[in-house]
Amino acid sequence: MMQVLIMASETVQAANYVPEIFPIIRNGLAVASMVIGLFFVLAGTLGVLRLPDFFTRLHAAGMTDTLGAELILLGLIIQEGFTQLSLKFVFVSIILLLTSPTATHAVANAAYQAGLKPLLGDYKAPTTAEIAGDYAGDDDHHEGDHH
Amino acid sequence: MEQFMGYTTLGVAIFILISMAMMLGRLLVGPTLYDRLLAVNSFGTKTVLFLCVFCLVIDRPDGVDIALLYALMNFIATIAVLKFFRYRALDVSLLESHITDRDGAAK
Numbered sequence: 001m002m003q004v005l006i007m008a009s010e011t012v013q014a015a016n017y018v019p020e021i022f023p024i025i026r027n028g029l030a031v032a033s034m035v036i037g038l039f040f041v042l043a044g045t046l047g048v049l050r051l052p053d054f055f056t057r058l059h060a061a062g063m064t065d066t067l068g069a070e071l072i073l074l075g076l077i078i079q080e081g082f083t084q085l086s087l088k089f090v091f092v093s094i095i096l097l098l099t100s101p102t103a104t105h106a107v108a109n110a111a112y113q114a115g116l117k118p119l120l121g122d123y124k125a126p127t128t129a130e131i132a133g134d135y136a137g138d139d140d141h142h143e144g145d146h147h
Numbered sequence: 148m149e150q151f152m153g154y155t156t157l158g159v160a161i162f163i164l165i166s167m168a169m170m171l172g173r174l175l176v177g178p179t180l181y182d183r184l185l186a187v188n189s190f191g192t193k194t195v196l197f198l199c200v201f202c203l204v205i206d207r208p209d210g211v212d213i214a215l216l217y218a219l220m221n222f223i224a225t226i227a228v229l230k231f232f233r234y235r236a237l238d239v240s241l242l243e244s245h246i247t248d249r250d251g252a253a254k
Contacts, residue, residue, distance in 0.1 A: 027152055034159050041193065045166040048173050048189065054182055057173070061189045069196055072159065076199060079152060088211040092199060092218055096192065099222035103188050110229045111181040 030079035037071030040064045053119035054111060062104035069096050153204070160200045167193045184228060191221030 047060025073093040080086040167190055174186035195218045202210025231237055 023148055027148060030152070031155050034155065038159055038162050041166050041196070042162065044189070045169045048186065049169055054179060054185075057182065058185055061185055065189055065192050069192055072163075072196055073199060076156075076203060079156075079203075085208045085211060088208075088215065089199060092195060092211065092215050095215065095218045096195065099218065100188075100192060103222055103225045104185075106226055106229055107181055107185055107188065110233060111179070113233070114181075116179060116181065 026078060026081075030075045032075075033071050033078060034075030037068045037073075037075060040068030040071065044068060052123065054116060055108065055118045058104060058108055058111075062101065062108075066097070066100045066104075069093075069100070156200055156203050160197060160204055163193055163197045163200060167197065180232060184225065187228075188221065188225045191217065191224075195221070 041064065044060050044064025047064065048057045051057045051060055070093060073089050073096070077086050077089045077093075080089065170186050170190045170193065174183055174190065177183040177186060195214045198210045198214035198217065202208055202214075227237065230239070
């Protein structure tokens, strides 16, 4: 009798089985947030490496680091759920949100007060001749050092 | 699903490490002091992110406390270095009378 009941309940459960959609949605949101944040972090790093001027580099680093860090931490929070670890992620997120723009502003203000001039005018990509000239100049310099 | 999330967090951690290594390039090359300082600040932010992600990868939640501490220390270090290279001393009070304009004259 008992076994029949258990089998019946299993059958009912199997009939009412729906795939667990909520973990898929949650993890999907977490992955999407983390990947977008990672895109911003990598773009900011590339901007800091490639842009021609200090203030443009500051723009790239300051904007994208704040947004990218917040998005990656948001992804971690979504993945964790309501736990103590998630609360710590919230604290890290708040501290980064307060300090990162402040530090960026402090660096920009210090550079401006020190008299660093921004590069003005239209951007012109360096020609291949200029790049080759730079390298040739370096080579000459090294040869001069050798002799 | 667990395994997939583990691989995802590991991939994010590896890409943050790559980003940190790229930021070291600006730290070494940077023509001015402020470029280097910007690179150090950004490197610190990425370190905080890496600690947060990596303590999920190795499943030890203690790392987040260190990340919290590092976020605070990174900000204070940036402000301290900026203040030192402005005044060449750390015991200058930031009162109004000490703030000078761009020509060095007191406001």
